[in-house]
Amino acid sequence: xxxxxxxxxxxxxxxxxxxxxxxxxxxxxxxxxxxxxxxxxxxxxxxxxxxxxxxxxxxxxxxxxxxxxxxxxxxxxxxxxxxxxxxxxxxxxxxxxxxxxxxxxxxxxxxxxxxxxxxxxxxxxxxxxxxxxxxxxxxxxxxxxxxxxxxxxxxxxxxxxxxxxxxxxxxxxxxxxxxxxxxxxxxxxxxxxxxxxxxxxxxxxxxxx
Amino acid sequence: xxxxxxxxxxxxxxxxxxxxxxxxxxxxxxxxxxxxxxxxxxxxxxxxxxxxxxxxxxxxxxxxxxxxxxxxxxxxxxxxxxxxxxxxxxxxxxxxxxxxxxxxxxxxxxxxxxxxxxxxxxxxxxxxxxxxxxxxxxxxxxxxxxxxxxxxxxxxxxxxxxxxxxxxxxxxxxxxxxxxxxxxxxxxxxxxxxxxxxxxxxxxxxxxxxxxxxxxxxxxxxxxxxxxxxxxxxxxxxxxxxxxxxxxxxxxxxxxxxxxxxxxxxxxxxxxxxxxxxxxxxxxxxxxxxxxxxxxxxxxxxxxxxxxxxxxxxxxxxxxxxxxxxxxxxxxxx
Numbered sequence: 001x002x003x004x005x006x007x008x009x010x011x012x013x014x015x016x017x018x019x020x021x022x023x024x025x026x027x028x029x030x031x032x033x034x035x036x037x038x039x040x041x042x043x044x045x046x047x048x049x050x051x052x053x054x055x056x057x058x059x060x061x062x063x064x065x066x067x068x069x070x071x072x073x074x075x076x077x078x079x080x081x082x083x084x085x086x087x088x089x090x091x092x093x094x095x096x097x098x099x100x101x102x103x104x105x106x107x108x109x110x111x112x113x114x115x116x117x118x119x120x121x122x123x124x125x126x127x128x129x130x131x132x133x134x135x136x137x138x139x140x141x142x143x144x145x146x147x148x149x150x151x152x153x154x155x156x157x158x159x160x161x162x163x164x165x166x167x168x169x170x171x172x173x174x175x176x177x178x179x180x181x182x183x184x185x186x187x188x189x190x191x192x193x194x195x196x197x198x199x200x201x202x203x204x205x206x207x208x209x
Numbered sequence: 210x211x212x213x214x215x216x217x218x219x220x221x222x223x224x225x226x227x228x229x230x231x232x233x234x235x236x237x238x239x240x241x242x243x244x245x246x247x248x249x250x251x252x253x254x255x256x257x258x259x260x261x262x263x264x265x266x267x268x269x270x271x272x273x274x275x276x277x278x279x280x281x282x283x284x285x286x287x288x289x290x291x292x293x294x295x296x297x298x299x300x301x302x303x304x305x306x307x308x309x310x311x312x313x314x315x316x317x318x319x320x321x322x323x324x325x326x327x328x329x330x331x332x333x334x335x336x337x338x339x340x341x342x343x344x345x346x347x348x349x350x351x352x353x354x355x356x357x358x359x360x361x362x363x364x365x366x367x368x369x370x371x372x373x374x375x376x377x378x379x380x381x382x383x384x385x386x387x388x389x390x391x392x393x394x395x396x397x398x399x400x401x402x403x404x405x406x407x408x409x410x411x412x413x414x415x416x417x418x419x420x421x422x423x424x425x426x427x428x429x430x431x432x433x434x435x436x437x438x439x440x441x442x443x444x445x446x447x448x449x450x451x452x453x454x455x456x457x458x459x460x461x462x463x464x465x466x467x468x469x470x471x472x473x474x475x476x477x478x479x480x481x482x483x484x485x486x487x488x489x490x491x492x493x494x495x496x497x498x499x500x501x502x503x504x505x506x507x508x509x510x511x512x513x514x515x516x517x518x519x520x521x522x523x524x525x526x527x528x529x530x531x532x533x534x535x536x537x538x539x540x541x542x543x
Contacts, residue, residue, distance in 0.1 A: 173317065173319075173320075173358060173361065175357040175358070176356065176357055176358065176359055177353065177356035177357040178357075180356060182356055183356075186331075
């Protein structure tokens with residue numbers, strides 16, 4: 001991992017493909033499966049997580065020398081809970097419809113393993129600037145993943161994208177399974193397989209060159 | 210042992226008077242996967258004929274589309290996975306035919322293709338191909354279609370042999386009438402197949418002909434259909450005896466819905482049923498009980514599909530824990 005040997009650009013870029021949370025790290029699968037039945041829900045959830053991750057990485061990285069290792073998890077959870085409460089209240093005040101659709105999954109960001117994972121694996125050992133790049137990369141990667149899941153499920157399950165009808169109802173019968181939990185698992189598994197397939201192809205390509 | 214040696218070559222190879230010591234197996238069978246699969250296809254011809262008779266050429270089109278899509282998916286998946294092509298073994302044909310048999314006659318053509326692609330692609334090839342699939346591929350395809358198109362998979366039409374004024378009349382299946390309206394269908398109609406329902410499931414007579422042919426060929430283990438149907442009749446009978454006005458008779462259970470097709474062609478799937486005798490009894494009896502429970506107390510009128518899929522998941526466990534003790538092995542040795 002980064003101990004000052006990697007560039008800031010690398011810390012940002014790794015979250016977009018190499019360490020993309022739901023597909024490569026298989027972290028944060030709970031919101032990935034639960035709230036991606038439409039694009040807008042996926043993006044909102046991703047952005048809320050990005051906000052909390054950015055804040056927690058900055059604060060934890062800044063206080064990393066002052067927190068006793070024995071109580072660090074408790075301290076991190078308090079910091080994360082503060083940020084989650086801010087995100088939850090902001091959504092409820094400004095976007096009540098989205099807040100209602102996401103339900104308990106916004107407060108549940110507090111136990112999202114991506115956040116605590118990045119705090120443990122990165123922010124507590126690195127200065128603030130790389131931690132910011134790490135949070136941005138992972139957070140944007142997570143948001144894009146949720147948006148991809150949401151697009152596939154909304155397109156097949158409702159025939160629309162962002163509530164805008166794409167597939168005409170005349171010849172397209174919506175696949176109800178796609179907006180059910182079973183559809184989330186099917187899409188998630190297919191995407192993991194696809195990401196692994198492309199990564200394997202890329203790895204094979206770099207080996208032969 | 211009798212079962213395994215059916216069609217065995219009998220006398221050993223000519224050894225030229227020498228005594229040859231070799232390791233097992235000493236008996237070889239002439240049965241091959243394509244041979245068995247083609248017999249199964251042949252056994253499904255009566256049910257196919259019945260479905261064409263009752264539901265018209267639409268049934269033939271459905272079977273053709275499902276078989277075509279199944280073969281195409283098998284070809285594509287094996288190409289992607291760099292595996293040898295196994296189109297000739299006929300297992301994809303069976304999956305296609307069985308899937309078509311379990312769907313309503315007026316199901317859209319795209320639905321047939323989608324279901325076949327899921328059945329072969331996810332149900333069979335993703336697990337590693339024939340012999341490695343945990344669930345019966347055709348039933349998995351149907352379960353997927355049921356979740357994908359919940360309305361279309363439960364919209365039925367009267368068979369065309371019922372006199373009527375317009376082209377296609379939507380109708381309730383005997384099981385749905387029993388469950389939601391408390392009406393029973395005459396047993397003779399159920400036996401011949403003159404009722405609304407899935408294309409290849411309605412005619413008990415046609416399925417029985419195919420099933421008994423397979424039993425005659427020795428490709429069906431009698432414990433599985435007997436255990437399944439017997440268990441449905443037994444547990445259905447208990448409820449019937451307790452309250453004949455509310456619950457249907459055991460005969461109705463056996464002849465309505467997918468019980469016959471499931472018992473003869475799906476419970477008996479060699480890949481997804483246990484290999485030990487005790488395991489086979491447990492598998493078949495539990496599946497029959499589940500089907501009755503779902504039919505009488507579940508939200509769905511029919512429980513055959515989920516009962517078999519559910520018990521499929523237990524097959525590895527059953528195989529592991531019902532393994533007969535090897536002769537000479539200690540009681541506690543494991």
